[in-house]
Amino acid sequence: MNKFCEECGSPITPSLNFCQQCGHQLEQSKQSNQATVPTTERQPRKYSKKQKIIMSAALTLAVILGGFYIWGNSxxxxxxxxxxxxxxxxxxxxxxxxxxxxxxxxxxxxxxxxxxxxxxxxxxxxxxxxxxxxxxxxxxxxxxxxxxxxxxxxxxFDQYSFVLKPQYVELFLPFADVENTLNGKEFPIYENEDNRIVYGPIAPGIYQLKSSFSGEYTKVDSEEKVIVADTSSDWISHDVELSADYVTLELYNVNGVPIENAFIEINGQKVMFNEDLRIEELGPLELDGSVSITPTIETKWGNVESDSFSLEGNFHEIEVNTVSEALMGELSDVILLYGEEYVHANASYDEKVFTSITDEMREDFQSNFQYYRENNEHFSGQLDSIEINFDELQFTDGSHASVPAKFYFTSDMHRADEQADVDERIDHCDVEIFFDANTKEWLVNSSYSVGGWYSNEFHATKTIEGSKEFYEASIKASSSESEVASIQVSNEELDSLIEQVTLDYVYQLVEAINSNDYEKVSQYIKKGSALNDMQKDLVERLSDEGMTQEVINASVTSIEEVDGKWIVTTDETIKLIYESGKETTNDYTWKYTVEKEGESVALVDIGD
Incomplete structure (x- = not known):
């Protein structure tokens, strides 16, 4: 049975004779030599007030500590x-x-x-x-x-917490210098190379990714929701999309006018095209259509400002019309001068009238005028107007250009003994113009007739009024007043005459086809002959089909007399131009039958 100190009430150790708490000396138990020890009655222990307080506090503390331990563990x-x-x-x-x-x-x-x-x-x-x-x-x-x-x-107590698996966000950027935040905060960068950046480690979550760029030409930003939740901590890849990018611009010189410089202006800055007419990697620029640019082209004939267009992609091929007002003015002047000089020179058959053509073209007119005089053909007429389509102006090199034009005349081709029966005449031509760098002048080098089919596709961008000054044919006496295509010559010049008439027939047949006017070639063909009916049908048929032709080359290779007639062999190279625009060039060898008709010659048949 436990014993307690009578002084302080603390438990005592049986082997000790004093209290370890207060030092009170304990009484020794008396051993009796008697066989029987009388039983003494235990008296109730009395505690002091202090002892009772201490014992109560100790008990309460023990209960509290026990309860706290149980609660803490839980x-x-x-x-x-x-x-x-x-x-x-x-x-x-x-x-x-x-x-x-x-x-x-x-x-x-x-x-x-x-x-x-x-x-x-x-x-x-x-x-x-x-x-x-x-x-x-x-x-x-x-x-x-x-x-x-x-x-x-x-x-x-053992404590527990949750460990979140680290996440990494890999962003592919459209270009450099893009700034990114997640929920408005910057996060550590794990990798950064070229236009790729990896953020991490970060906690799993749903983040609002904001990407922004501020550069020389634009400011753009975007916001996207990014879910970052990979159980293996693999990188979450995401493409950042901004409504801006670097832009490449390339000019397509529609008209071929020599370009000295080209540029655009953006944000008050001039950006030049390179020698290949390209601007590489301009920007970044917004591509939502809010940015418009206007290319300006510099030529020796002045500047041309092209139409503005909006940027909505990162590559733009820009078709630019490089024809300046100054260039159109210069070309209009020389074409008008040519038209006026054309009626004057044709009426007088005097190529020296021309001041607007090249020497090569002057030689062509000289040859044509000689032919017309010899064949008793005369021109009377006036220039009414000229229509030009400058949209189709095309430079073939730095000094040669061609432009479609329609010449409106009131005129007639007639004999010397006939009055001019004038009517409207429209020539659809492709006018080739040459720029003489020495004299700084434009000269007409050719005016090739493209036939009636062209009128359906022609769109005039400029109309010039002619002087309407009427020129009457200047009739001069000639060595012959005979029928058309009859040229009086001596017998020794007969072969030369046959060759000339045959070649003239070849060229005038093409003119007849192109203008749907058989009369232009009928003068070289004997009336009532097989060739007359054949070629009349040919002119009508090819004109209906919309075909035109061009003589590339024609030559007489032999003339052989057979039974009072002549078999004339020719080599001809003819370009065929179909209504669709397709072109083919063919070589032909023909044998024409030519008969002498009085002092004239005429073609009567054809064979191969």
Whole structure:
């Protein structure tokens, strides 16, 4: 039976004769030599007031400590930690989440990360599961985090917390110098190379990614929601899209006018095209259509400002019309002068009238005028107007250009003994113009007739009024007043005459086809002959088909007399131009039958 000190009430050790608490000397038990020891009655122990207070406090403390220990073990247990974690997610208590979680690298969650993680749990139930509080089930269903022992709480109880698997966001940027924030905050950069940047480690969550760029030409930004939740911590890849990019511009010189310089202006700055008429990697610029640019072309004939266009892609081929007002004015002047000189020179058959043509073209007119005089053909007429399509102006090199034009005449081709029966005449021509760098003048080098089919596709961009000055044919006496195509010559010149008439026939047949005017060639063909009917049908048929032709070359290779007739062999190269625009060039060898008709010759048949 335990014994207590009579002075302080503390338990005493039986082997000691004093109290360890107060030092009170204890009485020794008297041993009796008698066989029988009388039984003494135990008296109730009396405690002092102080002893009672101490005993009560000790008992209370023991109860409190015992209860606290039991509560502490329960509070810090894994099961209760799960409950507190789930409640913090449900209550969106980011402060509690920060206390209960951390990353595997030992870093704590920022407030931004805690909010992003709570949003992930709220919106992506497949990423964070808290439909059970059973520790084993909770751990197996959630792979983005795990529970682990995390030291001692108050130095006594085992403490537990959640470790979130670190996440990495890999961003592919459209260009350099793009700044990125997640939920308005900058995060550590794990890798950074070229236009790729990796942020991490960060906590799993749903983040608002804001990307922005501020450069020389534009400011753009974008916002996107990024879900960062990979259970293996693999990188989450994302393409950043901004409504801006670098732009490449390339000029297509529609008209071929020699360009000295070309540029655009943007934000008050002039940006030049290179020698290949390209601007490489301009920008970045906004590509939402809000940015418009206007190319300006510099030529020796002045500047041309092209139409403005909006940027909506990173490559633009720009078709530019390089014909300046000054250039159109110069070309209009020389074409008008040519038209006026044309009627004057044709009426007088005097090529010296021309001041607007090249020497080569002057020689062609000289030959034509000689032919017309010899064949008793005379021109009377006036220039009414000229239409020009400068949209189709085309430079073939730095000094040669061609432009479609329509010449409107009131005129007639007639014999010397006939009055001019004038009517409207329209010549559809492709006018070739040459720029003489020495004299700084434009000269007409050719005016090739393209036939009636061209009128359907012709669109006049400029109309010039002619003087309407009428020129009557200047009739001069000639060595012959005979029928058309009859040229009086001596017998020794007969072969030369046959060759000339045959070649003239070849060229005038093409003119007849191009103008749908058989009369232009009928003068070389004997009336009533097989060739007359054949070629009349040919002119009508090819004209209906919309075909035109051009003589590339024609020559007489032999003349042989047979039974009072002549078989004339020719080699001809003819370009055929179909209504579709397709062209073919063919070589022909023909044998024409030519008969003498009085002092004249005429073609009567054709064979191969």
């Amino acid at each position: 509070y810090t247990s894994p099961e209760n930690t799960v409950e507190r974690f789930v409640k913090a997610l449900q209550d969106e208590d980011h402060a509690a989440i920060r206390k209960l979680t951390g990353l595997a690298n030992g870093s704590s969650l920022s407030e931004t990360e805690a909010k992003a993680f709570i949003l992930l749990a709220k919106e992506k139930s497949d990423s964070v599961h808290f439909n059970t509080l059973n520790l084993e089930e909770f751990s197996s269903e959630n792979e983005l985090f795990y529970i682990t022992k995390d030291g001692k709480w108050m130095g006594i």
